[in-house]
Structures are given as structure tokens and as C-alpha cells.
Amino acid sequence: MKFSMRRTIAMQRKEFRQFLADGHTMALMLVMPIFILILFAVAIDMRPKHNGTALLLRDSSPTVRTLVSAMENSTYFRFKALISNEEEGERLINSGKVHFILTVPENFTRDLVRRERPILLLDADCSDPGAIGAALEALEAIRANFLAGSDFDGPLAHLRPGLGPFELRIHRRFNPESISRYNVIPGVIGMLLTMIGVMLMSLSVTREMERGTMENILAMPLMPLEIMIGKISPPIVLGLVLSAALLTLSTAVFSVPMLGSPLLLLFAMALFMCCNLAIGFAISSLAANQTQAIQLSIMVLMPSFLLSGFIFPFDGMPPWARAIGCCIPLTHFLRIARGIMLKGCDMGDVYQNILCLSAIAIVVAAIASLLHRRTLD
């Protein structure tokens, strides 16, 4: 048989026709790349600024205030909380609300004036080593040039040394060797659970629709709740087995620390799985066929990965992206998983994220059961 242009064109026309008819594919292929490009180009800062910082002031002279505002002006630090003791600081850094705690010791200014090189203490959350490097560099620059300006002209000019008049002691917390694997693995676990939960579930009802078996199910005396529980059960079991396996593998083989309670983490995983399955169930009621279900799933998964703090540092995103990120289950799960594994968080540190996950699960499940088909129309 010879190559025929006519047959080829016939084939092309058929493909274009089907391609254009499928709105979901079109949307996915056009909108997603543009969204991602914009996200990378303008929105994401791989060296996040405005890192939340807690301030423990044991000395509050104008000199200290100069230092604090110099840090804030560097744009890498944002002082979020003025705390009065270490415990408060622990809570804040454990729950991920701040990445740094700056402790200005007693007599800082006095020692400074006496050229005794007082020690400024900075606790840094190194669980995401890449995210805080820039802030540490900025602080080092401030230290080196501190008081090099006009403040110490005249009689105080001798306080203008090149080495910096104080010592900076950085206390690297949670991942002192800055092993990026420690930060990545909890994220990968979350990503896998999201993918499996959403995909598996989104196919479940659409498969029945596509094969015509939904008509049978709807003609049987089955309540939507019964259908939902039945359909959710195998993925939940699979998810839990998988979670346990992934955790064991990460800690035993890849020596990721597990400082907190594995049971608390498994509980969070079950809750997280429920969120993903509810999302998948909602998708499966919306989609007309399995292809659409997969495409809708991808539309949910991509933003999850990009905006949850898994790929990009959460604090490096603009406010609108962080607002979206807060509605994504993966965001909260990541904080819980990293917190429990790397920081040894307990319920008190992560309860807010657990509450958020529960709220998302309830809201999405409610939406999913509203979307669920009770008839064939």
C-alpha cells in the first residue's frame, strides 16, 4: 500500500475533531502550562524572603532596635512574634509558624560598647535547608557591616570594626547537617499518598458509569453513603499499608529521623488519605468518563504539588498562592509529617494542621455527597 495523503488528512481531521470536542484536554493542555510558567516566573522565590522570625529580647536598647530593623530591611526576616521565654519559641518553631528565633542576650548593648563581642543567638529551622540559606547569608552581611554607618561617628567611631562588633551563633535545628533528603522524603510520601488516593478514587464511579454498571447500582436499593463507604474502603486499606511501608523504608533504610510519634503520624496519614479520597470521589461524580477523571485529577494534583511547599518553599510564595496553599491537604500534611519526623512535634504542635485536614475532609466529603449521582440524569 502506498502512503496516501488523503487517508492521512482524514485521520488528522478525525483526531482534531475529537481533540477539540474534549474541553477538559484543551483546558489542561493550555491552561496548565501557562499557569506553571507564570508561577515559576513571577510568583515563586526559591530564596524565600520575609521568613517568620520570633524575637526574644533580653535587652532592648536603641542599638538592638537598629539591628532588628536592619534585619527586617534586608527583607529576609519578618518579626512575627515578640516572645518572653524559650518555651514559647519552641512552640512557634516546632509548629512551623516561624523559621528563626533571634535571642538578644542580657547586657548585649553593654558588652557591645565594651567591645566584648556579645553573642547573638539565632535558632534556625533547617528542616528545609535550601529555603533558609539566603536569610543566613543576609544576616551574616548585616553582622559584618553593623554599626559601620553613621550612628557611631565621633567618639564612638572605634566601635566600627571590620569583623563586626558581635558574634553570631547560629543554632541549626532539626536537620543540622542540612541533608535535603530528610526534608524531601516526607514530601514524597505526601505526594504519593495524594496521587494514589485521588487517582484511584476518581476512577471508581466513572468506571461504573463508563461500563454501564452504574445503572444497575442506581436501580438497586443502595444508599449513597453505603456506596461511598464501600468504594472508599479498599483505597483506605491500601493507603494505610502503603503509609506504614513508606515510613518503615524511609526511617530504616534511608535513616530519615522519626523524632515524634509514628502513631500520630499514621493517624495524620489516615486523615490525609480521607481528604484525598473525598476529592477523588467528588471528581469521579463530576467526570463523564475515565479520561476526564484522570485529567481532572491532574488539574488537582499539579497545584497540590506546586503550592503546598513540597517543591517550592511555602514562604517563598506570594500571599495569594499561600492562601490557595492553605486549602490544599498536602500543605498541612507536609507540615505535620516534617514536624513529627524531623522536629519531634507532638499533638500540641500540629493540632492546627490536623484541624485543617479534618475541616477539608468534612467540607470536601459534603460536596462529594452532594455531587453524587442518585439518578442517571
Next chain:
Amino acid sequence: MAKKFAIDVCGLVKKFGNHVAVNGIDLRVEGGTICGFLGPNGSGKTTTLRLICGLLRADGGGGTCLGYDIRCQSDEIHRSIGYMTQRFSFWEDLSVRENLIFTANVYAMDNAADRVESMLKSLGLNNRGRQLAGGLSGGWKQRLALAAGLIHEPKILLLDEPTAGVDPRARREFWETIHSLAAEGITILVSTHYMDEAERCHHIIFMHGGNVIARGSADEICAATGLKTIEVSKFGELTDGVLAKLGGISCAHFGNTLHISAMDEIEMRMALDRAFGRGNYAAREIATSLEDAFIHHTRGMEDGR
């Protein structure tokens, strides 16, 4: 009043977008009778059955099925009907037995396992119990679907083209089953494209374009058309020109004979003379068949598909 009829609905309307699939249907079916739905593709048979069992929400009209409101009591209706879908709707990746056990448990049968075994035996499926449903041939799939539809001893059975693609012998057995079920008092609604099957029903509903255009027994429907039918034989060669001369008269080949039917016998004879030439053919009057009535009813009307 509603108690007397197993199904009592009126004015059922169903629209899909702008398209009216069912256009105000009234239906009353007595308990223990077989009611057949006949009509061309797209005439609304499946849609009507789905409306009756609450699978679709009616846009207008309403009524009762076993005394339950079809608009708001579909749970009760689902418990007491068996619905066999037009397209095979059991799980092809489950075995025959697993499909039946699932169905029996969904209807909360007390003696599910026994019921499944006796069902398998009575439908001749017992040595296929472990086969995957997807591996069954078309006819066996239909048998499985019927078995599943009967497993919870429904009071009403809705069968949507249950014998499409089933061999004649299995079809006959199938209809024997249907009749014995009806004798037990089960009400049966069945849609079909086979005239001989329609003739086996107590009552035929003839649908076209979402409307009921004729109803009654097969004889009543044939008589009501007022058609006369002539069997023509021993004519010479048939050419396009010959058939064209018959004008608009409906005409069908049966082996070496032609069946032509129309309202007016004289006009028919004149057309035959025109086409074949007087005396060049043999003709005798025969009973109008349901198929002739079907063609008569659907001719010249726009199909609803």
C-alpha cells in the same frame, strides 16, 4: 384506586435538553400481566422504563409503582422491582456467582447463598458459576442478568430488550419463564424489537417519538390500523421501476413473495396491475401482521433518534 394497578402513571414527560424523549405517557398495568413496549430506535422505550423505576427524574407527570410514588419513593420501588438493563450491567471482572451473591446481599436476602445456588441451577448456569461474567457469550450474559433481576423475588420485572442477540431456543425458554412468572403474579414490562415476542405479550404499548401511538393486544393493534394486506406471488422479474409504480404503498419481500399493505384494497389492486400488468401475478389476501402495522405506524414519520 392506585392499588388495583401494579403500575399507574400518567403524563410522564422526560426532556434531554431541548429533545423530548418521552412526551406525556399514560400507563396502567394490572398485576400479573406482561406488557410489551414496541417502537423504533429512539422512540423512548428505555427512557420510559427508567422513569418508572426512578432512575430518571420525570420533568412532568407522575404516578405510582406498586403504590409508591415514582417521584419520591424510589428506595421502596428499588426494593421490589427487578430491572434488567438494555446494556449488560453486571461486573465483568467478577465471577457469575460473585455477581449474584453481591446482588442477593444488596437486597438483604436472608438465605442469600441458597438462593444464589438455586438460581444458578434453574437458569442452567451452575457449571459456569466460577467463570468471569466478562467471559460469557452474549446470550449467557442475558441469562445472568435475568437471574440477578429475579434473585430478590421482585413483584415487578422491567426487562429492556432482554433477548437481543439470544438464539431462538433460548428465547423460547426465556419467554416460557416470563409467562410462568406472570402466572405467579409478577408484573412484567418488556421492551423488544421482535414482533413474535410482542405477540406473546398480553398488552402492547406502541411507542413512537416519545408518544404512545397504539396500545392493546396484538390483534387489536393490527385491526385498529385498518390495513389490508395482500401476498403477491408468481410475478416476473422485480426491477426498481416496478416497485416505483407501486407508489407509496408499503411493500416487503418474503422469499419469493411480496407483502403489500394499504388501507384501500381497490387502490392496491390497481397499483399492482400498473406495476406487473393485469394477470401477470397471483394475489391473495392475508392477515395483517404486527410488522405491517409497525411499518404502517412508523412510515412517513420522522424518527426520534
